[in-house]
Amino acid sequence: MEIIPVLPHLQAGLNVTTICLISVAYYNIRRENHEAHRQFMIAALVVSALFMVSYLTYHSQVGNVKFAGDGGVRPFYFTILATHIILAGLIVPMVISTAFLALRGRYERHRRIARWTFPIWIYVCVSGVAVYLMAFHLYPSQAGLS
Numbered sequence: 001m002e003i004i005p006v007l008p009h010l011q012a013g014l015n016v017t018t019i020c021l022i023s024v025a026y027y028n029i030r031r032e033n034h035e036a037h038r039q040f041m042i043a044a045l046v047v048s049a050l051f052m053v054s055y056l057t058y059h060s061q062v063g064n065v066k067f068a069g070d071g072g073v074r075p076f077y078f079t080i081l082a083t084h085i086i087l088a089g090l091i092v093p094m095v096i097s098t099a100f101l102a103l104r105g106r107y108e109r110h111r112r113i114a115r116w117t118f119p120i121w122i123y124v125c126v127s128g129v130a131v132y133l134m135a136f137h138l139y140p141s142q143a144g145l146s
Contacts, residue, residue, distance in 0.1 A: 004057075004058060004061050004062065007054050007055075007057060007058040008058060008132055008136055009132075009136075010054055011051055011054050011055055011058070011128070011132065012128070012129050012132040012133075014047050014048075014050055014051040014054065015051065015125040015126075015128045015129050015132075016125070016129060017047050018044050018047050018048055018051065018121075018125050019122060019125045019126065021040050021041075021043050021044035021047060022040070022041070022044045022118065022121060022122065023122075024036075024040045025037050025040035025041045025044060026118060028040060038102070041099070041102075045095070045099060048095070065135055065136075065141055066141045067081075067134070067135055067139060067141065068135075068139045068140060068141040069134065069138070069139035073134075073139065077131070077134050077135075077139075080127050080130055080131060080134075081127075081131050083123075083127060084123075084124060084127035084128060084130075084131055087120050087123060087124050087127075088124045088128070090120065091117070091120050091121050091124050094113065094116065094117045094120065094121075095117060095121060097113055097117075098110060098113050098114050098117045101113065
């Protein structure tokens with residue numbers, strides 16, 4: 001079985017998994033369950049790292065997939081895609097900084113940046129799934145790998 005055509009589907013699953021993990025981590029920190037929070041965040045970091053490996057592998061082999069939707073859906077799709085790309089570029093250093101501060105025990109600074117990191121990370125994952133659904137299921141291109 002060729003792995004490359006499967007990667008977009010895997011990436012969507014990894015994004016959904018990350019949403020679940022960081023949501024449960026947030027739930028736990030709100031209840032001051034620090035150990036559960038730490039464990040779910042470590043799991044989210046591992047899943048996100050797997051996502052990045054999959055994403056870079058896929059795009060190094062395939063490049064960009066042309067969006068096949070037309071009409072009014074195009075500006076909607078490209079708005080989601082543009083905000084996703086911009087925030088995805090920002091979230092990587094934010095996640096690394098947030099995790100680094102926690103690992104160093106600098107919890108006050110960790111909390112301050114995590115207040116921004118959490119919603120942006122959620123948005124990036126949700127918008128990634130939205131882009132995937134639109135590009136590979138709702139409006140698949142002839143050249144797309146679905």
